[in-house]
Amino acid sequence: MKTTEEIQAKIKELENQKLQIIxxxxxxxxxxxxxxxxxxxxxxxxxxxxxxxxINE
Structure with missing residues (x-):
């Protein structure tokens, strides 16, 4: 099971990927x-x- 910190880090990584696509x-x-x-x-x-x-739920 992933910790909240791991999931938040993954979201940050995905947000950075979104910027790279732009x-x-x-x-x-x-x-x-x-x-x-x-x-x-x-x-x-x-x-x-x-x-x-x-995550926020």
């Missing part, structure tokens, strides 16, 4: 991929929010 979307040559990346970011953000809700 940075990747600025790289030349992936402009046609931006809508897909935006959908991925939204999906990740929903999962982060869900994990935060579970």
């Amino acid at each position: 940075d990747v979307s600025k790289i030349e040559g992936v402009q046609d991929q931006i809508p897909v990346l935006i959908d991925s970011i939204k999906f990740i953000d929903k999962n982060i929010n869900l994990l935060k809700w579970v």
Whole structure:
């Protein structure tokens, strides 16, 4: 069973990954991929929010 600290660390890691995805979307040559990346970011953000809700319960 994961401790609260481990879960919070994982959420922080996932939040950092979300920022990395945003940075990747600025790289030349992936402009046609931006809508897909935006959908991925939204999906990740929903999962982060869900994990935060579970932890706070």
